[in-house]
Amino acid sequence: MNELEKNGQYVKFCAYGFLKSLRFYDAFLLLFFLDQGISFSQMGVLYATREIAVNLCEVPSGIVADTYGRKHALLASFFFYILSFVIFYLSNDFKILFLAMAVYGLADAFRSGTHKGMIMDYLKLNDWEDQKVMYYGHTRSWSQKGAAISALFAGGLVMYAGSYRSVYLFSIVPYLLNFINIMTYPEVLNHSLSKKDRNATKNLFTYAINLFRAVKNRKVFQVINSSAIHTAYLKVIKDYIQPVMLQLAILLPILETMELKKKSGLLIGILYFFIFLMTSYASKMSFKLKRLGTERIPWVTLQVGLVCGALSGVFIYNEWWMLSLLSFILVFVVENLRKPNMTAILSDNVPNKILTSVLSAQSFYRTIVTSFLAILFGFLADLFSIGASLLIISTSIFLFYHLIGGMKLKKL
Template structure:
């Protein structure tokens, strides 16, 4: 496959995965469903805890069963979660939905980056690694900025939040189709490619468990890795909780501004939230595009 064609596929992945039109309004969606901030905090903590517990075995699964296959499974998990979030106001079912999100996040995180770097090594483009990856990330951030605009328009048009989950699903279906265009060698990890045909055909469960235990032992015994993992979990949770309060603050700010007073509070809030998140993602896209100058 031509080099630029594959880079475009990677860019399409990065663009489509950020088409989460609900993301800037997620806390407001929970509030619309009748949840309290305490309940929202429990949901967020549950998601982060599940994600942390599943990231290690998900990496082993990707190593042993194929990276592209892992991403396809992640996308199916996302689609299941979006469907539940779109139709359900039941608090227990929201935990189920976030469990599927955690599965998707765990299977996705780091997996596609490994695919990109494998392709770069295969194409002997290591000297351009920072530029290629920076451009791919920039495409993703531009996609995120566009998703904010689309999400804001959808909320402004309808005056409601929850239905935008349905609008997210087509983008993730396109993402699944995009994975089918990846070369087959990108679905094979280094571990699998070095093993004999016999080991591929038998003992896969024992192989997975052994590989997982080995990775856990290495991570736990290494003080630096263990400390880094703990700090990462705490930092990520703090960022998520801070983001949780940003959306209602922006909405309340929009209500006290003497503009767009002819619209209801949901529509007025969507305008300011959309503007702030759009500028944040646009700045992030610019920073990613400049990676080649600082590498």
């Protein structure tokens, strides 16, 4: 097909991404932690807790999704997300935040890779596999639009309430709507095994063997490695853009009579809104990156993202806040240009029936990297500064990737 078929299921896929991204707390998570007296090192532990919870359930959740049904895995995921929002809202110390992050990680584990697998199956059923990058890019762009609306709405909430806590309660509503949306997905995308299969244990074992065979393929692992490193990197550093925005709110000579928390809520909401509009457009246009060639996309985009992050660290260290913000934004844009391409490259090299499990394995690897980087980043930020930590982490990943043989893919 030359144009995307924007039918009912396309709308549901887009709605899923849009509603999933209405996480009103996301734009203020780090500031929420700081407001509760949490140090950067403790934040690193909290982020690592979330990732470790994902690690413990990641691959099994992907296998369960392939075996017993992807819809059921997603429904469980949204239940745990809502539970975590309630715990966050009620939190008043580090221990409760620890529990909230663990539940959130469990939710992430059941969601990760599952929906992408459903999209890829849908394209295969309709013989639209040549449109993988464009189709996934379009649906992901709606996710970024949701994030943009989310930030703007959350900024209004903080400005009105003068508190970061209330955003967690409001986050429950879109997740309930997405729960209903998932229930309407056609059964053909559920991928449950036939009732004729005699026992689930044998099938679980078969999926595990297939997963191992796919991941041990050197070319597949190179894609997983490149994709996971940049995503983990952004996941660790992305919330540290919030103190940069806070500094801009302090310095800007507007609304000087407004309380700082309310002023920062308004400014941060507006800034995130435009950032996610940019990342939405980047995701939509990601198919144009194919001009670089399959063997160059993972390599080039990873280097660009890391260099932008390192520059942002330099600018933060020197208190050049606007330049730091712009460099930070470029890391977001790079991730959304590369992610649809990386997903398509991976799906081209893995049997479709175990794609969800392999995507979960990729997330499993990513969360190991994220856990380590989160703790290290927090420790370095407390020891030196956010800017120094960002520079050290970005440079170290760049060197490490080269040392372990992060070479261009020959040909996939």
